[in-house]
Amino acid sequence: MPRIALKIDVDTDRGTLEGVPRLVSLFERLDVRATFLFSLGPDQTGRAVKRAFRRGFMGKVRRTSVLKHYGLKTLLYGTLLPGPHIGRRRGSIMRDVASHGFEVGVHTYNHVKWQDNVAGQDEAWTRRELTLARDEFAQIFSRAPAVHGAAGWQVNRYVPRLEQELGFQYASDGRGTGPFVPVANGSAVEVPQMPTTMPTLDELIGRPDLEGVDPIDHLFSLTEGHPERDHVYTLHAELEGNTYLEAFERLIRGWRDRGATLIDLAAYAASLRIAELPRCEMVEGTVEGRSGTLACQREYS
Numbered sequence: 485m486p487r488i489a490l491k492i493d494v495d496t497d498r499g500t501l502e503g504v505p506r507l508v509s510l511f512e513r514l515d516v517r518a519t520f521l522f523s524l525g526p527d528q529t530g531r532a533v534k535r536a537f538r539r540g541f542m543g544k545v546r547r548t549s550v551l552k553h554y555g556l557k558t559l560l561y562g563t564l565l566p567g568p569h570i571g572r573r574r575g576s577i578m579r580d581v582a583s584h585g586f587e588v589g590v591h592t593y594n595h596v597k598w599q600d601n602v603a604g605q606d607e608a609w610t611r612r613e614l615t616l617a618r619d620e621f622a623q624i625f626s627r628a629p630a631v632h633g634a635a636g637w638q639v640n641r642y643v644p645r646l647e648q649e650l651g652f653q654y655a656s657d658g659r660g661t662g663p664f665v666p667v668a669n670g671s672a673v674e675v676p677q678m679p680t681t682m683p684t685l686d687e688l689i690g691r692p693d694l695e696g697v698d699p700i701d702h703l704f705s706l707t708e709g710h711p712e713r714d715h716v717y718t719l720h721a722e723l724e725g726n727t728y729l730e731a732f733e734r735l736i737r738g739w740r741d742r743g744a745t746l747i748d749l750a751a752y753a754a755s756l757r758i759a760e761l762p763r764c765e766m767v768e769g770t771v772e773g774r775s776g777t778l779a780c781q782r783e784y785s
Contacts, residue, residue: 487745488717488744488746489519489715490516490517490519490719490736490747491518491633492519492721494591495529495591496523496529496722497568497573500522500578501574502726503722504721506726506729517746519586519749522570522578524592524620526570529567571621575624578624588621590618590621598635599636602639603639604640610646614632614646629652630654631750633657634657634658637778637779639766641669644677647675656678656718658779658780659779663752664764664781667763672763677766682703683703684718687774688703691772691773700731767779767782769782
């Protein structure tokens with residue numbers, strides 16, 4: 485059975501306050517390692533309402549009960565309510581995660597701003613947002629971050645080179661089939677990518693094409709079908725740390741019972757032989773069950 489690196493995207497203030505401690509407790513109880521990637525600036529989740537006009541977004545809202553998972557208050561942040569600054573408000577929680585031995589890294593500074601805008605922005609805008617996130621992380625943890633995982637799996641052509649320039653050692657920014665060296669503007673970048681390789685739980689719940697198959701059983705089938713292949717599985721503190729917690733515990737217990745090794749991104753990155761990794765680009769693509777386009781791995785020719 486494979487190794488499965490667990491990556492937790494923490495998008496919101498509520499996810500940091502409530503979901504993160506629940507997941508830490510679960511992982512410690514089961515002796516599991518994982519990487520927590522934090523949103524470090526203002527929570528402006530309410531501004532994501534513009535995504536309602538994207539194809540497939542409202543279908544996902546109906547399938548996954550967004551209001552129940554995020555709460556009304558969070559869905560008003562940045563519109564009718566001022567968005568709290570997550571790093572300043574919840575820094576002690578983030579440091580507590582690290583003190584328990586879990587890897588911590590950068591998800592984003594402003595989640596909605598990055599996810600909804602980065603694909604069309606220039607180098608200066610991208611540099612500013614990445615630098616804000618890096619510096620806020622350093623303020624909280626008194627050290628530089630090693631890992632970046634882009635909000636919403638959204639990047640542009642400047643991100644890989646800026647990750648290298650700003651000191652990130654490895655990243656998990658997109659979706660794909662396995663680790664690779666990113667090629668940006670025709671040249672390789674020294675920050676290896678470990679893309680998310682499996683669908684997330686919220687992408688599977690309520691999907692009619694699964695014809696009633698339990699999402700957890702579907703995820704088991706993906707790893708059992710290719711036992712020699714390693715994976716990166718992304719979960720969200722707002723979901724698996726909340727109403728999906730019981731289902732997620734069943735998933736990780738099931739993977740362990742089937743012989744999988746659950747690790748964090750740091751352990752996965754340390755095992756890679758960079759010179760042997762394929763060279764790939766990150767291009768816009770789609771993923772079943774998720775609206776809009778995402779950064780997807782494509783072999784470089």
